[in-house]
Amino acid sequence: MNYKLNQGENTETKGTLRAAFAKILPLMFAERKNMILACIAILINSGLTLVGPIIVGHTIDTYIRTGDYNGIVVFSVILLGIYLITFGAGYIQTTVMGGVGRRVLFNLRNEIFTKLSELPLAFFNANKSGDLISRINNDTDKLNQFFAQALMQFIGNIFVIIGAGIFLLALNVKLGIGALLPALGILIVTQLISPWIERTNLKSLRTLGSMSGEIQESLANFKVIVAFNRLDYFRNKFAEVNAKNFSASISAGLANNIFTPLYGFASNLAQMIVLSYGIYLIGTGQLTVGLLISFLLYVNNFYMPLRQIASIWSTFQLALASLDRISEVLALENTMEVLPHTEEPTHAKGVLEFANVSFAYENGKEVLRHTNIVLEKGKTYALVGPTGGGKTTTASLMARLYDPTEGTVLLNGRDIRTYTPQERSQKIGFILQEPTLFRGTVRDNLVYGSTEYASATNEDLMDILQEAGLGHLLERFDQGLATPVGTSSDSMSLGQRQLVAFIRAVLRKPELLILDEATANIDTVTEQLLEEVLKKLPSTTTRVIIAHRLNTIEEADEIFFINEGGVTSAGSMDHAVEMLLHGSRTS
């Protein structure tokens, strides 16, 4: 599966109202009970709001024009009652409908996050992390604005519009049609220009994404920018993306702002038609003055919400564009499913086995070609080879961060794909080349993701660490377990971060422990301590070590030389050194 997002420009969707609802409605399916309740409240609310003008018109015609003040009072009281009920219905409408919006947003966010945690590593490698973050954050924010605020207005207004439309037609068909004609015109115009508006918005969102990606990259690498006198790099690069964002935003802004004037015009046009045509109808005896006034009020009732919808239409369009971009993520499937486990293996060739494994990256770069390796229980293996030769990729295949393009990886004789992620992570420990630490303390990072140690007290944890021979390593941190870990990479040295990652992995006592240059930036004295820790691991633990420094692989039982798609057993240490020193990289 190709995990690269956003590459084609063909995300154009139909900007019709129907298509929009087709996208929004399924999200609200689970809320249908509340939706019905809200709709009833909305019906009462808008229905009564609409009855108001009729009563006003009636009062004017029958009482004011005849001078019957008692009648006016009676109908005023009726109106007051109606307004009170409207008040209650309005409250229910807002609470229930708003709640629906909030919960839909909540679920949508959950869905996105679940998807993010399901997708394999290849997805994160295929996309710029800055872009990804912007996509998730900005787009959910746009949806937030829509679901938290606009949705309620949207639905309420639609009811009022429909109601007012019905009243207009019911009071007088001819005049009603006249009053609705401008609305028809405006709807057609909207349908026509919606795709264009959605397109400009999508483009503007994209430039926003690339802008924040640019800022993030530049700020994170500020020290290089300073050290190489390239402060202008940040400034210029930023000015460039900013200018792009500016022109995209201008087009989007101009497009979004076209609605308000048009809808206002339609509303005025409708009033004009009602007034002129209405007076003509009165002249021919088909209408009364009171009804004309009611009509003018209904025109307002019809067009005012229409204008409101127009003003939130851009929010709606933005939300749709965001929903599109998010759907793109949600539509991705994890190609690394857990396969059903069928039969027990008859013979397990070692702990881990590569059976005819080939692997190539999405971009076609081939890393392994029909490789066969067997790792036996309790032994130590070293992977050596030139930079870029494929050592890390091989290790990643062992931990199922990727699936081979061909062949199988077997863990204890069973296809590694049949293990659940939890089983797998219990059996395999992987210390990554770039240590990842999370905000919190050293302790938080050590017990990260572990169900076993999460509840242990600091004292208990210290005991466990001591027992594993890891206790004294904590002396490298000035406040021990409580040493704070920040997000900035400079708050803790690379060596220290590697140390935390090391302890984190060893603490879990994995069957297979992979160290990917895990100690590259740790001094050799500390490294010796680590080696002792490794030696003290249970005799059943298999170790896979990737390193450039030869002393770290001295103890290896077997050395694999990885280069140019091939894995060759190097046999002895001397031979490995020979291969490293003289083995050519291209031959």
Add this chain to the structure above:
Amino acid sequence: MPPKTTPTLIGLLRPYRALITGLVVFAVLSNALALVIPKVIAYAIDSYTKGGFDLFTTTLEFFAIGVGILIFTYLQSVMQTYASERVARDLRNETAAKISVQDYVYIEEVTPSKLLTNLTSDADAVKTFVSQAIASIVSSLFLIVGASVLLLMINWKLGLVVLLLVPIIGVTFYTVLQRVRKLFTKAQEAVDWLNAVINESILGAALIRVVNAQDVEYKKFTDANTNSKNIGMGILRMFAILIPTITFVASLASLAVLTLGGHFVIVGSMTLGELTAFYSYLAILIFPIIIIGFMSNVIAQASASYARIAAVLNAPVKKDDGVVVAELTGLIDVKDVSVKFGEKYALKDVSFTIKPNTKTAIIGPTAAGKTQLLYILTALTKPETGTVSYDSCDIETYNKQSLHSQVGFVFQDSIIFNLTVRENIAFSTTVTDKDLEKAIETAELHDFVDTLQDGLDTVVSERGSSLSGGQKQRIMLARALALNPKVLLLDDFTARVDQKTEQKIVKNLEANYPDMTLVSVTQKIAPIENYDQIIVLMEGEVLAVGTHAQLLKTSPEYVQIYESQKSTSHYELQA
């Protein structure tokens, strides 16, 4: 920017006077025309009931007004789009320009993520202010005043009764909104936290999968998400009371018009047309009050955002008052340098001298302060006490540009820009093609470049995930070498480069850059045994300085490190 006065949004808008004036004028014009419409309707109804009604003239008038409103509102929206986008663009550029003249210490202090917020969502909040608030408030105020005056002019008694309700709506709105605003701040914090969790889970994707910590992340996320939802519900409850209340009060006003107005019509002090106009003006009157309430919120957010941006804009720039522009020989004196992180010394009274055209290694355990020392040697950070001097001139007196162009720094962590390989290496603008070629050759990148589809012009990715650790390191080396530096600082360069390549690079360095002074932070003793000087650094203190042979005799710590590597050293001595 006026000096030392509190930055206001109004001050920010001063340079955009023309656009803003246009915006305001068009907003007023379109609304003024809108206020005429009920008058036209009233006149039409009255003249019809009285006789002498001219259908054609009325229709024409009405149509002309409609077209006028259409034109004016569209012009207003064009103005506001340009004004708001320009304000945002210029503000962003100004902020970025300001950030770019700050030093490294400042960026680390303020933190990149905060600056990112300043440049994105804060700038957006100011933009929203310009695009929505200005026109809305001007229009609303104009409509409120205009409609009120017209109401009073038609019938001042009825007008007064109706206008009495305006303050009620206003006060209710203001009170509730004060409360809501607090919730809004909380809601924003909740969203920030939510985003932080998402960021971590994206950046830490590999580790999360390795230790199967999806559940932990999911828990963090749902907590944040639930919190955000709950605050949202709180806001919702406020609005659920607010909106129906306003509608109700507005309804009361229309009830008053009917009851009292009906009475006035019956007694003849008001015409039916006027009553209709009253209804229309009432509809015009209510909406702007609500708009102003909402906009006060937009203004508050924009002010807060702008204050944050202004803090960045007004932050003092540490002036580069260095004037010395001289060719370095490579003589470096470090004297009593100390750096503290909180209570703990990262470096303590560090002193040593590096002679020109020599090779110096700094060796020591993790967290010994080695990287900090290199940062100080490049003036990226300043020591708390002590001095660093090049050729007996204090580092502070050097022009930073001139210094940085002569001191090449290969950072420990790989930093690859989303540019072509060529641009990544020739990152400094002064690099010539010859320098570039020499750097590539020295860093042993030829073979690698040949494998790339577009050679040097291949774009490499942001987090550099398409490159191996060693390739990234070598690009970083070439980047520093391309400067043709007098002094080269290597931070643990060999950690990720394989032995064979490393040895080739060392030879290349000697051949291609014979006059360069080399300072290398490293973990490995073997490659530095023949260095002119080795400095043993531990817990921020210099324990010993000398050649390999001297240190073996004098420094027990050095011997300890040496012993820990000795067993394999015979391999590394080969070739």
